[in-house]
Amino acid sequence: MERLTILGLMLLVLFHVSGEFISNTDAQLMDCLESDRGALLDFKTGLEDPESWLSSWKGSNCCQWWGISCDKAGAVTTVDLHNLSGEIRPSLTKLRSLKHLDLSSNTFKVIPFPKFLGSLENLQYLDISYAGFSGLVPSNLGNLSGLQYLDVSSFGLYVDDLEWVRGLLSLKNLVMDDLSGNSFDSEILDWLVNISSLVTVDLSSSGLHGRIPLGFGELRNLQFLSLRWNSNLTASCPQLFSGRWEKINVLDLASNNLHGKLPSSIGNMTSLTYLDLSDNNVEGGIPSSIGKLCDLKFLCISGTNLTGALPDFLEGTQSCHSRSLLPSLQYLDLSNNQLVGKLPEWLGQVKSLLELDLKFNSLYGPIPASFGSLQNLTGLALGDNKLNGTLPYSLGQLSELSYFDVSFNQLTGVVNETHFLKQHKLRYLILFLNSLMLNFSSNWVPPFQAWTITMGSWSLGPSFPTWLRTQKEISLLDFSNASISDFVPYWFWDEISSNLSYLNVSFNQLKGHLPSPLNISPSADVDLSFNLFEGPIPLPIVGAAGGGVLDLSNNKLSGPIPQNISSSLPNLRFLSLSKNQIRGEIRASFGNMEFLEVIDLSINKLSGNIPASIGNCSLLEVLDLSNNNLSGNIPAYLGKLRFLQTLHLGGNKLSGRIPSSLKNLSSLETLDLGNNRLIGRLPQWIGKGLENLRILSLRSNSFSGELPSTLSNLSSLQVLDLAENLFNGCIPASFGDFKAMTQGKRINRYLFYGNYWGKYYEEKLLVNMKGQILTYTKTLSLVTSLDLSGNNLNGDIPEEITNLLGLVVLNLSQNHFSGHIPISISNMGQLLSLDLSSNSLRGPIPASLSSLSFLGYVDLSNNGFSGMIPYTGHMTTFDASSFAGNPGLCGAPLAVKCPGDDSNKGPVFNENHDDDNFIDKWFYLSVGLGFAAGLLVPYLVFAMRRPWRDSYFRFMDSFAKRISWFGTYRSRT
Template sequence: MIIASSIGSSNGHQLVDCLASDRKALIDFKSGLQDPDNVLSSWSGASCCECNNTGAVVSIDLHNPYNYWFQWSRVGLRNLSGEIRPSLMKLKSLRYLDLSFNTFNGSPIPEFFGSLENLKYLNLSHADFNGTIPPNLGNLSRLEVLDLEYLYNLDAGNLQWLSGLISLQHLITRGVDLSRATDWVDTINKLPFITELNLNDCGLHDYNPFLASLNFTSLAVIDLGRNYGLKMIPDWLVNISSMQYIDMSHCGLDGRIPLGLGELPNLVSLDLSSNHNLSASCSQLFRGRWKKIQMLDLSGNKLHGKLPSSLGNMTSLTHLDLWYNAVEGGIPSSIGKLCNLTYFDLGGNKIIGSLPEFLEGIQSCHSKSPLPNLKQFSLDDNQLVGKIPYWLGQLENLEELDLSNNHFAGIISETHFSKLTNLKSLYLASNSLTVNVSSNWIPTFQVQDLYMSSCILGPSFPTWLKSQKELINLDFSNASISSSIPKWFWDIYSNLQRLNLSHNQLQGQLPNPLLMSQMDYLDLSFNLLEGPINFENAIYYELLDLSHNHFSGHIPQNLSDSCSFLSLSNNHLSGEIPMSIGEMFQAEVIDFSRNEFTGRIPSSLANCSRLYALDLGSNNLFGTIPNSFGQLRQLRTLHLSNNQLSGKLPSSFINLSLLETMDLGNNQFSGDIPAWIGDGYSYLRILILRSNSFTGEIISDLSNLTSLQILDLGDNNLSGNIPASLGDLKAMVQEQRTNTYLQYGGRYSEEYYKESLVMNMKGMSLEYTKTLSLVTSIDLSGNNLSGRFPQELTTLSGLEILNLSRNHLTGNIPGSISNMHQLSSLDLSSNQISGAIPPSMSSLSFLEYLNLSNNNLSGAIPYTSQMTTFEATSYAGNLGLCGLPLPLKCPGDDDDPNKGASNEKNDGDDGIIDKWFYLSVGLGFAVGLLVPYMILAVKRSWSDVYFDFVDFIVFRLLVKIRKRRINRGRRNKLRHRQ
């Protein structure tokens, strides 16, 4: 072979001079290139190339061996660029051309490449070519390899030109846009020698899954991954016996996995991961021979059923990934036969039962030990129970073990780790395990990742941790540790990157200053730590959560400017919030709530332009809200409640168009409710302005808040009528059935600001967190509102809480109130409402709290259905009301003297029923243990009828008894009052 040059290569052969024409062509070609590192310096004069005895150039390799990842690195070489001159056409013998990993700045692929008729290898990958692929590339009938990988801006159009590449064996167009190439299957079928087809991430869709005749029978590698328009696995795929490698991951495939894939005799690797709707029965799928399969990735699909014992017959398997499917049942002990297995992931399934106590087939492995080559073993997020078997401690090559988020219980001893000398990552979090090791135990491993959240490690701080010198990530949260953090811990682990010791009972103080120079995640929340907070250098923190402790003193001045999550809530911190807080340019969550901060809100907070959540509630802040807050355009939730803030709301708030929560309650704000609140807040779910000094009328434009679920304007000085337009609040018209945990910000999925809210309902204050998104509420209590109860409000059939108490409302309760089906709390007390209580109110089956006291209501209380559950206090102060549960009878009530005797008789009947009921329960329990077995032994269908009948009888009996008891209790109360 004759070599022109290769970037970074200066080795040469003792060869004769090149042909003069080839030498001239190369010099001209070089003159068009920009060579910042002068790697082509040897291309000059007579020594421009090295040739063999023919004198012809057959190969040009100018790829950058350091590739584009290192193009600006001091280690690597900068890319070639410039013009590719047509003088290359004069190299008539050129068979190999590699220009990959250079930068040709969006130049089109030269059309004259189609004239290089002897070319067998063409690699233009990662070289920044743009434009249309020249169709005359199809003239290269001798071309065997065409690599256009990651030329993102190429326009391929159709692929008909490919049919001319009759010698093509390897086609690589990964990352090239082929979305318009609807004929790609038929075109590829015209390439009889094709062995590798890499069309990953090409935007393919609408392909022909059926072929009348199959011509590419030599195909060994097909990569169609990340083509989201491919809806099904083609039928012809299972007919290519030469197939070795298949990748159709991330394609959005539907349907069933063809069982024929397991019969392909040469298949080594199959990746169908992350298609989500691709299904198969495990018992059927793994029944196939899978003769040579080594890598099998079916994660992120809908595999179902139990793993069969035949799984152990796939003895060539090295990589098995079934993560996040719907696999059920237990783990077969036959996995012990998989002696070559290095990776095994069953996480995120429905695996139940316990791990097998022993594994089969261990003797067939060369080391006579279980799974001797296994490096990663993941069973997280399942429903496994029982103890951890000891054979796990015999996996000598294991590097990662993940059993987190299961129901394992029992003791973890030193034996469980006896031979895990290569262990680097251990995940046992969210189980019920107790670690019981001696105080002088020194583990055989040196882990980097140690996650044991919710395991019992305490009460003392684990001393065996001293030996772990390579720790990077440590999570001992909720681990029942109640001691102080020892000094040696801070000395040894100054290079930790992630530390979570939250939800323990840790005591004492932090080192002053705290030296953790590499730390980017520190969570010490929910402990008993005290004293000041002082960081010598917090520049690396991305998450800092010290909430729910007893820290005191001031906020440190040198908070990390890279911190995205900062929570110091629920402590005893005092002083002013420093202006330096505005230097946290990456902050997404800042929570300083429930402390003792004083002073004004620093205007510099407006510099934190990425803020999602800001909570300064329950402090002693005063002054006005800075007008600069309007710059926080990413803000989703704002809590400033329970302070001493005053003045008017800044008009710049209208810029906070993404706001979902505005909680400004319990302050001293004044003036009218701004009209702009009704404009531009299409995402606002929660608006709380209660317990301030707002005046004027409630603006009718609040009805424009289409997402509003909670409206609280209580305890202000608002006047006028309740706007009828509130009946148009769309989010309250229907029941909220989707529970979305309101949480914001944070780069770590488990560390978000979790929205919580204290609401006045059912006569008390209740805090909502996880179910907050399901709540719908209107509270206008404690104002000077007048006029009638708007009938339009009754269209809010999804409203759960309505409080209009302590106003001056008049008129009647509309009968259409029965349309408010979801109402669970209704407070109309201390108004001037008159007329009768609508009988339709008894149909409000979810109503749990009712207060109509201190009004001018009259007539009989509709004492039926749900209305029978309320006491007399719900109606107190209405002199015109009568009937149960009030002691005052209504005119015309039956005064029959024999009624009492009848009641006594009924009471006696109830007593007899009670006795027979309890007797029947005892007999039913005994009989119920025997009858099902007898019935099931005869016929299964009979058992279904039997149990349906029993359920019906028991239900009717319980309902009848409950109603009689309720009625008897009410009669006794009434007689007592009389």
């Protein structure tokens, strides 16, 4: 909702307080004093007047000049000048009767604060706010003992001491906003609380730190106090509000460091009309004593730590003049807190309420039907809670409602025409992510003309909503994931789309050809992804400014990329054409799109070379050209993309070597060049220049030579995939030093880039896990993998590898490794997939493997292992294929018995017992061994249930993907 009303209410009070100082501007009958006229003309010589405001400064009677007023004797008493520039001259000091000086909102050349103002001894009103002055506010202003109003607000000024304020014996109004150079302790404010005449104190955004003096609450004349946006200013709520605050009308302490619970004594501040405590550390609940604040118009306590439920009832109703609840309250904002419980019925009885904002809490239960009686309500924001039940029909009676948000709740049921019966003024309709179903008649004409409609995740289909045709003023439309399976009607493109600045109809089954050119607003952000659109790629009219987002991914579009894409969308930031059937070459004109942050052309049928001109896209964060038919070398010009974070060129036919210019990509986190035809040694600089690299995939190329030990310098590397190349030699012992792989616990961090209007590129990668290639997205940051399979590596497996305690996947298969499996492999407690197959490893299989409880896949086949398989504990979950091709192995699960094996004395497994019986045995064993009195049972159960174990990562990836997809809606409103 719009928050301009905050400023409006504050200004009304401020103007009321300062109104006594506005001088009479009626034309004076008597000529002004000659000395005053001369002083003004001299003052004018330093001014620059681009708007000709001073054109009236001629003739003998200066009392009739613009911005000048005089007393009955012709002496100048008021100088009120604005929209001027130039220099301010000290000739103003010659105006002996000057009482009112207002030079605010000018653009004087940046000069120090004019000290001569401190000699205007008769001055009662001084406002030089935002006049272009800079530096220290001089202490000689304390000489103005008759000053009643002082405003020195400005971004370029600062105060280092307020002791001089003691000299302002008559001061009623002190305004010092935006003194950006300030950094002083609030103890100097103690000088202020000794000035009993103060009516207004405004020190917003003035760099204060320390405590708020409790003496403010004892100033009997104080009506207006604003200390907002001083984040280091602290106070205890119970102490601060224990004062009398007898006449306080406006109290604005937003964005400070208030802490503690709101005391019930806040209900004693009965003159309050405006209270803002937002963005603090206020705790606890809302005291029921707020019901005593009969004159309160504005209450905002958003973005704090409020907990608990809203009070079931309010105190003091009988004391208000109309004997009604909060009879004056117009704006109530308790958003972004931790409130729980149901919405109390008394909210529907605050008849004067204009805006109610409770979004981003944990409120549950139904929306009270009594809300329909709030006939003055213009804004209702209940989004991002846990509200359930149906939408009450009574909401359709809110004839003044303009903003309506119940998004991201658990509402159910059918919504029909009755819910919007009298909502003629509705402009913002935000209803996405509920389980609601729209049931309008085919000829329904909404009573409103909305600007924003978001109904994502509703059941709107299967037909395209025909009532949308009536919305001629719509600018933001979101019908994503709305079960629409239909052609987009012609009238949408002819009558509606040209007005849109944002269009999202993704995750439906919309079909047919898109019009070309696309009749869309020049600045629109467009998301048509995950549909069934066919035909060529549509673009807006050539020469249009172009929006920030164009996502046509996951459709059936075909044909080439349009030649005029850069001229149609010169300001584009996000472009995704992924997963279509696009052919032809990548246009060199991409280099002309200087604002691009994301280019995703993956999974198409593009051919030809990668144009070097892409190196001109200086803001690019993501370049994904993977899984096409691109050929040629990797352009060296890509090394110019200093903001690039993810580079996917895998799954093409690229050849040659990795250009050394890529070492300049210091921001790079993902480098995927796998499944190409690249050759040469792995450059040493990869381990030196790419310090932020998290993912390095070079699999399925023709790289050769030894593995460089400098790779271990990549402290953030979590996935290293060098499989299916021609590398030889030993694994460097330094590979045990990969810092990110040694961490035993990881926190999931979604890897996405180019976030723009809630649209982002989601990082993805193919990982060889459990003998199959799996795609990871949302849980990718949880995967740590080292895959060196399919090379010509030899020697022993270095014991240092077992230092990688956080490793999830280890694949060293299809090499020429010899020696033994390190005994310390049992240290790798996070290991989920282990593949050492097709090598020349020998000796016994370490019994310690059975302690790796998360291990869901083991392949030790086709080696030279010998002896009895340690078929105990966790190892009993693997079948014979995991150990095949080792002639020296014996024992279960192989059919080969070990010498001296007596099957009658071996373990007996009853085929009639199910898996749960087997797990029960291990339960009692864990208790017997003293493993935390059975606390490890769920852990062991999970480890031994192979179906659960094998699907864990896949399930988590899918679940996280749905949650993240829902989360993208938050940033759109």
